[in-house]
Amino acid sequence: MESLSTDTNTPSLSELYRECIQSFRRFLLALSEKDSYVIRLKQVHLPEILEEYGRTKIWGDQTKADLPARARGSLDDTLRHDDELKHLVQAILVRLRALLGQGK
Helix, strand or coil, X not given: CHHHCCCCCCCXXXXXXXXXXXXXXXXXXXXXXXXXXXXHCCCCCHHHHHHHHHHHHHHHHHHCCCCCCCXXXXXXXXXXXXXXXHHHHXXXXXXXXXXXXXXX
């Protein structure tokens, strides 16, 4: 977890969340193409991916991850004194972003 220190180069949770949502959208667009190979082979089921996208959006709304980092009540603001949990959330969002990038 050393790479997720609280230095100025580390993206905020809100930035990571926005990047995940953008990656999810790009992934869904790729899957929605007419000639999507993984959809035709039924390796991926679009309704399940859409459901996970919805869950991620709801999580972002409920935790206020969608608010700017400096906004009062944002996820960044809420976790500012809990480094362990903040680093865990950062690691999860970084991993999700990477997986969505690989999926596309």
